[in-house]
Amino acid sequence: MNFLGGHGIVGTHLPVAAGVGYAIKYRGGDQVVLCFFGDSVVNGGPFHEAFNMTAKWELPVVYVVENNSYGMGTDIDRVAAVDELFTRACAYQGKKAEQVDGQDVLAVHDAVSRAVARARKTSRPTFIEARTYRFLGHSMSDPAHGTYRSREEVQAERANDPINNLVDRMEEAGLLTEEEYEALDHSRSRARFRGGRTSTHTCTPTSSGAAWTGGTRGADHLPGGPEPGASRGDEAR
Numbered sequence: 001m002n003f004l005g006g007h008g009i010v011g012t013h014l015p016v017a018a019g020v021g022y023a024i025k026y027r028g029g030d031q032v033v034l035c036f037f038g039d040s041v042v043n044g045g046p047f048h049e050a051f052n053m054t055a056k057w058e059l060p061v062v063y064v065v066e067n068n069s070y071g072m073g074t075d076i077d078r079v080a081a082v083d084e085l086f087t088r089a090c091a092y093q094g095k096k097a098e099q100v101d102g103q104d105v106l107a108v109h110d111a112v113s114r115a116v117a118r119a120r121k122t123s124r125p126t127f128i129e130a131r132t133y134r135f136l137g138h139s140m141s142d143p144a145h146g147t148y149r150s151r152e153e154v155q156a157e158r159a160n161d162p163i164n165n166l167v168d169r170m171e172e173a174g175l176l177t178e179e180e181y182e183a184l185d186h187s188r189s190r191a192r193f194r195g196g197r198t199s200t201h202t203c204t205p206t207s208s209g210a211a212w213t214g215g216t217r218g219a220d221h222l223p224g225g226p227e228p229g230a231s232r233g234d235e236a237r
Contacts, residue, residue: 011041014050021059040071055092060119068134086129102132
């Protein structure tokens with residue numbers, strides 16, 4: 001597993017991901033590129049350039065847009081002619097797309113695992129739209145509410161916190177107790193305060209199947225968890 005870092009210009013890392021995908025295919029490797037970006041990127045030229053290249057050359061790249069409805073302080077409905085972002089992949093033959101609930105950890109894991117397996121098998125790209133929400137401001141100078149969104153909206157969205165939802169499902173399945181979670185949460189918060197790093201799972205590069213192993217203990221047995229061969233979220237239309 002390799003991390004290529006971020007990029008200072010909005011959206012210009014998408015062509016970089018395409019280039020890495022080209023290098024993988026040229027060398028005959030089995031790696032897959034995962035590229036993450038925000039919803040404001042889809043209206044820029046690099047988005048379409050990268051999508052065209054990866055589709056035409058059939059490159060093993062999985063693009064994931066974290067659609068939280070706001071590009072900094074601008075509601076996406078004000079600037080995007082198509083608000084179902086995953087449908088934009090339909091313009092590029094061979095690129096599969098799907099929309100997934102970004103607040104559902106297992107749904108996202110399932111969607112990305114399918115996309116990675118497809119990239120390894122067919123060397124074709126996938127576009128995933130994860131519908132999520134940003135609880136805090138875009139930056140330190142951006143208030144959480146009061147300017148472009150209301151306090152009531154943010155509070156309503158907080159009721160669908162993905163971490164809390166996963167903890168509830170793990171507790172219901174008997175995989176985690178409230179005491180264990182509180183101890184874990186406390187230890188991680190303390191480590192962050194001290195500048196340390198902690199990890200609850202071990203990531204291991206694989207040559208087939210999902211992008212990584214570890215940290216998925218009992219995932220298939222959680223209430224509402226994916227059944228073998230089943231899919232979550234809305235499939236591409």
